[in-house]
Every structure is written in structure tokens, then in C-alpha cells.
Amino acid sequence: MSFDIDARKSAELRLQALVQLNDALREPGDPAHIAHAAVEILGRMLDVSRCGYGTIDREAETIVTESPWCAPGIEPLPSVLHFRDYGSYIEDLKRGETVAIDNAYNDPRTRDTAEGLKGLAALSFINMPVTEQGGFVALLYLNNAVxxxxxxxxxxxxxxxxxxVRDAVERRRVEQELAALTASLEQQVEARTRELMVAEAHLRQAQKMEAVGQLTGGLAHDFNNMLTGISGAIEMMxxxxxxxxxxxxxxxxNAAHGAARRAAALTHRLLAFSRRQTLDPKPTDINRLIDSLRDLIQRTVGPGITIEVVGAGGLWxxxxxxxxxxxxxLNLCINARDAMPDGGSITIETANRWLDQRTAKERDLEPGQYLSVCVTDTGTGMTPEVQARAFDPFYTTKPMGEGTGLGLSMIYGFARQSGGQVRIxxxxxxxxxxCIYLPRHYGDTVEERAPMPAAVAIPGEGRHTVMVVDDEPTIRMLVxxxxEELGHTVLEAGDGAAALRLLATGAHVDLLVTDVGLPGQMNGRQVADAAMALxxxxxxxxxxxxAENAVIGSGPLDPNMALVTKPFAMDVIxxxxxxxxxG
Structure with a gap:
């Protein structure tokens, strides 16, 4: 009966030890920490003098042990132990056989080396070999002093x-190696990324300088021609x-005026290319706009080219x-005409477009609802090289003197500034x-009011007070x-602060004429807001x-506001x- 009770208690102890062992193997730590936790549980449970786990060098017939568990008063084994120094049982271990010796003095494999084993507190021991793919790779050992x-x-x-223990230790070792490899790869990727970013920055700078050189060279050529016409005409006068x-x-x-108009047109195209032109956006019915433009396009491209308009029903x-x-x-249709020297057809088509994440990313747009305006010709087409450079400023395939190369770059800048895109x-x-992609407006279109006929001012009648704010004396003088010729009273200011000081005197002003870009702390829009508060x-x-849209406003101007773009003709203002x- 006592044997049964002892056996049952031993089984319970082993079960408890397994539970503790499983918990220990799940704890974080390096492989040596896991091995020590396991052998400590095993050594205490079996009440032995020493317990350890080590890796094997099969050729040298040695074991390397890290962090063994030892009972009080027992020293650990040497960090590297040669099996041959303590018997011949290494041959059994190489075959994957367990070596369990009750008494080193009695076992023929250890009889001659028993004194050495006694000095190691290992007169009895279990050596449990761990094999993988037929090889002796590790050893779990228990030593007892008696x-x-x-x-x-x-x-x-x-x-x-x-x-x-072998599974847990190897799994943790592999995890550590993978973690180290991952960290190393991350460092390599970060270093490579930094190198690529530096290289990319250098490339961008080189491309930027090339583009600036091309831009300034083209500008210098065109503006020198125009300035020569203006200055020459003035000298002759x-x-x-x-x-x-x-x-x-x-x-x-007339010659000077014509050169000035050409310079103004070139500046306008440059601002469009740089996305800095002054826009006056309105909710617009694109189909109606194209329909009103159709006759002008037909006259421009000539009778040898047919125009077809395909307007989408229910266009946003x-x-x-x-x-x-x-x-x-009009610019796109002129380009299409030039690509069809022997005649052909141009199709202008509109459509509603709902761009999902993938489609929008392909067009460098945010996902959402857009409408497209596409101009298709039956002309010569473009090579991939020409398509890649089509939007570059001053790039043109036309002969010298037959194009500035700003047309498509202007269209690209206009589309991007409007929140859309252009694709070839x-x-x-x-x-x-x-194709020009434009964002949908959620609301109704605004009917364009017919322009009011300009009233002829009669000096001395219908006088108003107007404040003119501009830091450029010449422009201020002209306005x-x-x-004054229109018969109005005029107040002048060179900046926003001076304008507000005049208004603070209680002066009543009917119209404020102000430059948007003013020196000092206030731009023209801020001056207007402060003036309207008074x-x-x-x-x-x-x-x-x-002008940035942020200054004027990204939407339509208020009803009491209007905009004139420099350079302007005197009759326009x-x-x-x-x-x-x-009005």
C-alpha cells in the first residue's frame, strides 16, 4: 500500500513540475534563462545535487553548460567538460542512448574514473541525449553526490x-536570431533609405537647376525681344x-503697346504654369461652356477639321x-489642329467620373467625384519621350519661333491649381x-449676368469717394x-496701415481699390476685411x-467684390x- 501511495505522490509531483515547467518555458528571456528555469524545476523535484542543460561538440566530445542549477554546497561543473575524462559512456550518448548510472564504482563504463566523478559530486547521474537529424546536439544531465x-x-x-527544453531553447534562439536579423535589416534599410534620399535630393536639385536654366533662358529670350520693342518705340517717339x-x-x-501685351500674355502663362495665376472660380456648367465656345473653336482650327462635341447627360x-x-x-484644340496638318477630326467629350482609391492614385488625385473634359484628335500622336516632357515649360516640338512651349504647362498648372489634373x-x-479632370461642385451653377454697359462719367455729377491702396507709385498715379477724370474724390495710401489710419479719421469711402500684395503686416484682403468692418x-x-487663392479665397468672391489682374488696360479698369x- 505504501508503494502505491509513494508512486501516486511521485506522479503528482511530476505533474506539478510539468505545469511549472510549461509556465517557465513561456516566460520571456534568452535561451540560457529558459534552460536554467527548467533544470531548477527538475533538480528540485527529483532532489538531486546538480541539474543542467548544455550543447554538444560531437567531434571534440565536450559539453558546454550555461547556468546549471546546483543544490546548496555543490559547485557547478566546469564550463567545458570532456566526456572521455570521466568514462566511456560517450559512445552510448553518440548513439542516442540514455546513460543512467546508479553508482559510478559499479558501472564498467565509469569504474576507472569513479574518483573523478566523486570529486564532481556525480557518483550517480542521468545523461539524457537530445538528437536532431541523427546527430547528438544537446544533453540534459542530473548529478547526485551519492x-x-x-x-x-x-x-x-x-x-x-x-x-x-530543447524545443523551447531552440525556438527562443531562433526568435532572437530573427530579431537580430530584423534589427540589422531595419538598420540597413534605414541607412540605404538615407542614402537614396540624399541621392534623390541631389537629383532633384540638378533637375531643378536644369529647369530653372531652361526657364530663365527662354524668358530672357522672349522678354528681351519684347523689351527691345517697347524701349525702341519709346526712343523713336x-x-x-x-x-x-x-x-x-x-x-x-502702337508698337510699344503690342509688345507690352505680348509680355503680359507671357507672364500670364508663366503664372498658370507655376499655379500662381489669379483664378476666379465659379460653379460652371461645362457642357454649356463648350457649346458657347464651339463656333470659335471651329473658326480657329479651320474648315479642314471637323469638331464633334459629346456632352454627358446629367453632367455635374x-x-x-x-x-x-x-x-x-482652345489651346488643346489648337495643339490638336497642329497635329493634323492634312485635316482630321477633334472630339470634345465630357463625363462624370467617380475615382476610387486606386484610380485616383493613378492620376495623382484624392478619391472622390470629378468630371472630365477630354479633347481627342486623329493626328500624329506622341512618342513616350514626348509624353514624358509634354508639360515641361518651354518644351515644344514645333519649329523655332512657332511656339513658346508654355501652352501645356499652363494647362497643367491651371488644372492643378483648380484641384484637378491633366493626363495624356x-x-x-x-x-x-x-483629359482635364476637375473636382465636382456640390450645388447649382451660377448664371452669368450680362455685363453692364459702362456709364459715361460726367465731371461734377454722381461723385463718389474712392480709396486707392498700392505700394507701386506709378500704378497708384494711373488709377x-x-x-479723378471720372469725377470722383480720391484718397491714396501706400500700405495697409496708412489706409486704416485714413479710415479711422471717419472718412466715408464708397469703393476701395487695393493691391493684394502689400508691404508690411497686412495684405490687401486683410485691409479690405478691416475696412468693411468700419x-x-x-x-x-x-x-x-x-495672388494665392488663400488671399483672395478659394471660392467665388463676395457680391461686393471684383478682381482685375495686372497688367491691365486702362479702359478695363x-x-x-x-x-x-x-451698379
């Missing part, structure tokens, strides 16, 4: 523990005035500057499709003279040659001022 019998169930239990030949002045004045409105969209469409689809010999009924006319004051 002889003791090893029960079959104890040997079986040690075998089970050895396999569990001075010569003729000194000669008293004033009848010839009009010819030179777009928030876009209609004048700039008209310019873009072309095959050599098959024709080209140019002031226009207003005079709610104030009307505002912005003058600008370079005269008509705009008169319409605002009399």
Missing part, C-alpha cells in the same frame, strides 16, 4: 523534459518729338474659372487624347488719374499680378470701377 537508483518513470520523465514730327507718334505707341457642375477653362480648351493618352500614328456697404476692387460704383 549513489541512488533511477526509477524507469524518472528516466522517462527526464526524457520528456529534455525534449521540451522721343526722337520724333524732338524733330517735331508728332504725326508719327501713334505708330510707335465644376468649381472652376470659366475663362481659364475656355483658354485651356497617345499612340504614335493613332492620335492623342488630353488716381482715371478716378464700412459694411463698402465695395472692393482687388488689383493683383500674383475704368469700366470695372464705373460698373461697381453705378
Amino acid at each position: 549513489p541512488r537508483p533511477w526509477l524507469p518513470e524518472e528516466v522517462a520523465f527526464v526524457r520528456d523534459i529534455a525534449e521540451r 522721343q526722337v520724333r518729338i524732338s524733330q517735331g514730327r508728332i504725326g508719327e507718334l501713334e505708330r510707335y505707341a 457642375p465644376a468649381m472652376v474659372d470659366p475663362n481659364q477653362l475656355e483658354n485651356a480648351l 493618352y497617345s499612340e504614335l500614328g493613332q492620335g492623342t487624347t488630353m 488716381v488719374e482715371i478716378l 464700412l459694411p456697404a463698402l465695395k472692393v476692387l482687388f488689383i493683383t499680378g500674383y 475704368t469700366d470695372r470701377i464705373t460698373a461697381m460704383l453705378e
